[in-house]
C-alpha cells in the first residue's frame with residue numbers, strides 16, 4: 001500500500017472546525033504545550049492580521065489521525081519600505097509512522113502552491129536540523145543562521161552559573177501571562193509613529209509591524225507574558241523567561257526613531273533589565289537589523305545557536321532575497337509560537 005492509499009491529503013478550510021482537535025493533537029505530539037489549547041490554534045492559524053494560515057495536512061483514512069502538517073502563516077514583509085505578502089513557516093511535522101515516504105515533500109509543495117495562489121511572493125522559515133535538509137531539497141535558500149546576542153547584566157551571578165552549571169542554562173522557560181512583574185505595566189498604545197520609522201529601513205527586508213499585528217502578536221491569545229517598556233521616545237516589547245536559575249529578558253522588538261538614538265536605546269536596555277529584574281538581556285536578529293550595530297557597542301556578546309534561516313521566492317519578479325545582511329528580522333518572527 002502506498003502512502004497515497006493510506007492517507008487523505010488536503011488543505012485546511014479555516015471554516016472547518018472538525019479536524020482542528022486532531023491537528024492540535026499532532027502539534028502537541030511535536031512539542032506545542034498542551035495548555036495552549038484550541039484557542040491558541042485559532043489565534044495562530046485562523047486569526048492572524050494578514051489572513052488565515054495555509055495548512056496542508058494528511059489524515060490516516062482509517063482512523064482520522066493526523067499523519068503530517070506543513071503550515072505557512074500569511075505574513076507581511078517590507079522590502080525597501082514596500083509591502084510584500086509572504087509566508088512564514090508555522091508548523092512542519094510528519095508522524096514517525098509515516099516518515100521517509102515523501103509526505104513532508106508532498107505537503108510542503110502543496111502548501112507552497114496554495115501560498116502562491118493566495119498572493120504570497122516569498123516564503124521564509126527557521127527550520128531545525130531534522131527538516132533543513134528537506135527544505136534544501138525543495139530549493140529553499142540557506143541564509144546562514146540568525147544571530148543571538150546576550151548582555152550579562154548581573155555579571156557575577158551570570159559568570160558563577162556559567163562556571164557551575166552551563167548545561168542548565170540551555171533550557172529556557174518563558175513566563176506565563178499571569179507572572180508577577182516589578183512595577184506597573186503602562187497600557188499598550190499603538191506607538192504608530194515609531195512603527196512608521198521602520199519604513200525608512202532602506203534596502204532591507206523587514207517584518208512589517210502595524211498596530212493590529214502587534215496587538216494580535218503580543219496581546220492576543222495569552223501564552224506568554226509580554227510587556228512593553230518605554231523611555232526617551234524608544235519602546236521595546238519584551239518577554240521574560242527563566243534560563244536555569246537565571247532570569248532573562250528577551251527583547252522581541254525595539255522601536256526607535258529614524259535617527260537611531262544609541263544613547264536612548266542603551267538607557268532603555270537598562271530600564272528593561274531593572275523592570276524585568278533580569279540577569280541577562282537576549283536579542284535574536286538577522287545580520288542586517290539596524291539594532292545590531294547598537295548591540296555591538298552596548299555590551300551584548302554574540303553567542304552560538306543552531307537556528308537556521310531559509311528563504312524561498314515563489315515568483316520570478318520577487319525582489320532579490322540577497323544575503324542575511326539584507327534582512328532585518330527579530331525575535332517577533334523567530335519566536336513565533
Ligand SMILES: CC(C)(COP(=O)(O)OP(=O)(O)OC[C@H]1O[C@@H](n2cnc3c(N)ncnc32)[C@H](O)[C@@H]1OP(=O)(O)O)[C@@H](O)C(=O)NCCC(=O)NCCS
Pocket residue numbers: 030091092093094095098099100101102103104105106126127128130131133134137
Ligand atoms: C522533518 C520531517 C518533517 C520530514 O518528514 P518526512 O515525511 O519523513 O520527509 P520526506 O519523506 O519527504 O523526506 C525524508 C527522507 O525520506 C526520503 N524519502 C522520500 N520518499 C521516500 C520513499 N518512498 N522511500 C524511501 N525514502 C524516501 C527522502 O528522499 C528524504 O531523504 P533525505 O533526508 O536523505 O533527503 C519529519 O522527520 C518530522 O516531522 N520530524 C519531527 C518534527 C520536526 O522536527 N519538524 C521540523 C520542525 S522545523
